[in-house]
Amino acid sequence: MNEPLRLLLVDDHPVVRSGLRAMFEDSSDMLVVAEVADGEAALEVLRHTEVRVVLMDLQMGEGMDGVTATREITSLPDPPAVLVLTVYDTDADILAAVEAGATGYMLKDAPPEQLRAAVKSAAAGETALGPDVASRLFDRLRSPGEALSPREVEILRLLAQGLSNRALSRELFISEATVKTHLVHIFDKLGVDNRTAAITTALRRGIIRSG
Amino acid sequence: MNEPLRLLLVDDHPVVRSGLRAMFEDSSDMLVVAEVADGEAALEVLRHTEVRVVLMDLQMGEGMDGVTATREITSLPDPPAVLVLTVYDTDADILAAVEAGATGYMLKDAPPEQLRAAVKSAAAGETALGPDVASRLFDRLRSPGEALSPREVEILRLLAQGLSNRALSRELFISEATVKTHLVHIFDKLGVDNRTAAITTALRRGIIRSG
DNA sequence: GTTCGCATCAATCGTTCGGTTGAGTTCCGA
DNA sequence: TCGGAACTCAACCGAACGATTGATGCGAAC
Numbered sequence A, B: 001m002n003e004p005l006r007l008l009l010v011d012d013h014p015v016v017r018s019g020l021r022a023m024f025e026d027s028s029d030m031l032v033v034a035e036v037a038d039g040e041a042a043l044e045v046l047r048h049t050e051v052r053v054v055l056m057d058l059q060m061g062e063g064m065d066g067v068t069a070t071r072e073i074t075s076l077p078d079p080p081a082v083l084v085l086t087v088y089d090t091d092a093d094i095l096a097a098v099e100a101g102a103t104g105y106m107l108k109d110a111p112p113e114q115l116r117a118a119v120k121s122a123a124a125g126e127t128a129l130g131p132d133v134a135s136r137l138f139d140r141l142r143s144p145g146e147a148l149s150p151r152e153v154e155i156l157r158l159l160a161q162g163l164s165n166r167a168l169s170r171e172l173f174i175s176e177a178t179v180k181t182h183l184v185h186i187f188d189k190l191g192v193d194n195r196t197a198a199i200t201t202a203l204r205r206g207i208i209r210s211g
Numbered sequence C: 001g002t003t004c005g006c007a008t009c010a011a012t013c014g015t016t017c018g019g020t021t022g023a024g025t026t027c028c029g030a
Numbered sequence D: 001t002c003g004g005a006a007c008t009c010a011a012c013c014g015a016a017c018g019a020t021t022g023a024t025g026c027g028a029a030c
Helices: A014-025 A039-048 A066-074 A091-099 A112-123 A131-142 A150-159 A165-172 A176-190 A195-205 B014-025 B039-048 B066-074 B091-099 B112-123 B131-142 B150-159 B165-172 B176-190 B195-205
Strands: A005-010 A030-036 A053-056 A081-086 A104-107 B005-010 B030-036 B053-056 B081-086 B104-107
Touching (some): A005 A014, A014 A030, A014 A112, A014 B014, A030 A039, A039 A053, A053 A066, A053 A112, A066 A081, A081 A091, A081 A112, A091 A104, A091 A131, A091 A195, A104 A112, A104 A131, A112 B014, A150 A165, A150 A176, A150 A195, A165 A176, A176 A195, A195 B195, B005 B014, B005 B039, B005 B112, B014 B030, B014 B112, B030 B039, B039 B053, B053 B066, B066 B081, B081 B112, B091 B104, B091 B131, B091 B150, B104 B131, B150 B165, B150 B176, B150 B195
Parallel strands (some): A005 A030, A053 A081, A081 A104, B005 B030, B005 B053, B081 B104
């Protein structure tokens, strides 16, 4: 362990970047070689600088978002490890990051030692998950949670536009009775009992997206 | 300006706290006298320590949330200024903080100089608002009768949790009739005719956030 | 000192929603 | 070929929702 671990910080908040920098500069075995505010800049740095671990925020106001950047980075030849560092532990974010090739997923409320340990794990190619994250992933895998059928997702998507049952039926060329049947199944699978709760739950789980 | 400005940092993220600390320690005219992770701890510190400005995060995983803490702090005798520092600029967050007595409202993606300037403004008793925040508030004041009232935003926020009218009335200690009246106004102002459409419209406009 | 916005409550009424039960189709895999 | 999952439809009913009308108190603005 002669050479320090070379890190790249990607976060759109100056406050967070300087906090991370301070945190890692305490360790003589780590070196922050650059810090940038978005995905494009991260890729640019990686083009001409050797980096072992990228600390990646997911939500970035403008520019390339974290998931996209992670996907791009991990598809590079001889890529650095990407350790996602975010404030959200929602299923949608976690799954998206893991699917994009993230080596680890930590929450920003983690204590400094945990973060440093996670960076070292990531550098060694090991998966590093925060405690909450690990349990959440585990829950998900253990109980498939009754996956929604394609038709049900379609209903949910339109439901989130604020359509009534009648409007839904017209949009999908089915009867209102069928719409209601689908809704019953959706409510059941999501563990809710009305359409508004269904929408927020679906958004949280990443089943649908708003916008 | 002999004595440095005494600051208290309240944020549940160690990373952010150390980032803020680093940011303010660069200025010899500011001094971080303590940093804590939740509202209760903040109040405890204030009991025996003189502080001029409190840097307050709104979202804190456990313990007293930022709005409540702000309300408590500003109701103290000879209270310090509370400068809210968060990542969200939705009407719901901003209005709640202002109602609670916050002196300023800044976003975490603000550059260091802006943050330091905001702290000084707050210490002088002046309101300090981030650019996006200011324009949001400005829009409201410019068009009264069209923008949602604080109460309406509050209703909307709970509505997005999937609560029924009855549940809303219980949560807010008002009658179901009043809830319905608010909903009528909300629907009217948002140009929708049901609660699900109201939620998605409010999310899209940044009036509330999901999660 | 009156107007206006805001928040509160009440009563009524038609509509929509959600729960229940039951049943027909197709299609795929065991 | 049998069974199950997915999608479809129907009828019923109580509960929740949304629209309407009307009313009170309060504070800030003008």
